[in-house]
Amino acid sequence: MDFTADVTAQMKAFGITLTEEQAVAFTTYYERLVETNQYMNLTAITEPHEVAVKHMVDSLSCYDKVVFVPESKVLDLGTGAGFPGIPLAIYDSRLHITLFDSLRKRLRFLEDVAVELGLSNVTTLHGRAEDMAHRIEHRDMYDIVTSRAVARLNVLAEWALPYVRKGGYLIALKGAAYEEEIKEAERALSILGGTVAEVRPVTLPTLADKRAVIYIKKTGMTPKKYPRKPKEIKERPLR
Ligand SMILES: C[S@@+](CC[C@H](N)C(=O)[O-])C[C@H]1O[C@@H](n2cnc3c(N)ncnc32)[C@H](O)[C@@H]1O
Numbered sequence: 001m002d003f004t005a006d007v008t009a010q011m012k013a014f015g016i017t018l019t020e021e022q023a024v025a026f027t028t029y030y031e032r033l034v035e036t037n038q039y040m041n042l043t044a045i046t047e048p049h050e051v052a053v054k055h056m057v058d059s060l061s062c063y064d065k066v067v068f069v070p071e072s073k074v075l076d077l078g079t080g081a082g083f084p085g086i087p088l089a090i091y092d093s094r095l096h097i098t099l100f101d102s103l104r105k106r107l108r109f110l111e112d113v114a115v116e117l118g119l120s121n122v123t124t125l126h127g128r129a130e131d132m133a134h135r136i137e138h139r140d141m142y143d144i145v146t147s148r149a150v151a152r153l154n155v156l157a158e159w160a161l162p163y164v165r166k167g168g169y170l171i172a173l174k175g176a177a178y179e180e181e182i183k184e185a186e187r188a189l190s191i192l193g194g195t196v197a198e199v200r201p202v203t204l205p206t207l208a209d210k211r212a213v214i215y216i217k218k219t220g221m222t223p224k225k226y227p228r229k230p231k232e233i234k235e236r237p238l239r
Pocket of ligand 1: 077078079080081082083084100101102103106127128129130147148149150
């Protein structure tokens with residue numbers, strides 16, 4: 001089966017209906033990802049079916065139309081090769097997605113992809129999460145921060161919650177150890193103004209591994225001193 005048909009089928013199996021145009025956009029993204037991956041480290045997963053399921057469907061597993069309302073400002077923290085940010089931008093053109101990473105060359109790749117796919121709802125932001133959160137133009141400015149495979153939840157919360165406006169969400173896409181990570185992050189969340197609103201276990205088509213999407217609502221303001229300096233977070237993560 002070609003990529004377009006497979007991504008359409010796997011999304012369908014997950015309960016997501018793609019338009020033909022969206023399926024073609026996912027295919028072009030897949031092609032650029034694999035081509036560019038030959039000389040730039042973007043992903044360990046390149047087999048088409050695996051990319052369709054583990055990158056594309058997995059990225060959209062965090063989509064919820066009650067949370068991702070039209071015109072939401074979304075920051076994808078540690079976007080890497082664009083997950084989940086690019087799939088979200090393809091799927092819902094009414095979202096304003098900022099792809100955020102500390103590696104400039106990955107963002108350049110994503111800028112080219114966004115232009116080729118005509119994703120006018122995508123911008124990029126280069127910097128470290130711990131630094132940009134103290135800038136007035138980014139602090140408390142996003143309705144949603146998404147993040148997959150970037151840091152353990154207690155550390156991710158310190159990096160990400162400062163960007164979320166009160167009432168907005170940090171949405172973490174997590175693997176098998178998610179329950180343990182939530183426990184470990186309890187104190188961090190209470191200090192940083194986050195409350196676990198929902199933990200949604202995810203089963204991807206054709207896969208049996210354990211994963212979940214964690215929706216953390218920002219219910220209080222994050223104290224100004226957070227995030228602390230990278231060295232401090234590393235040496236003394238909130239526990
Ligand atoms: C393992 S990759 C995951 C990429 C993507 N989210 C995914 O799920 O495929 C982690 C990404 O986070 C970025 N990153 C790590 N620490 C960061 C920080 N402090 N600030 C911003 N980006 C960071 C890395 O450059 C890398 O691209």
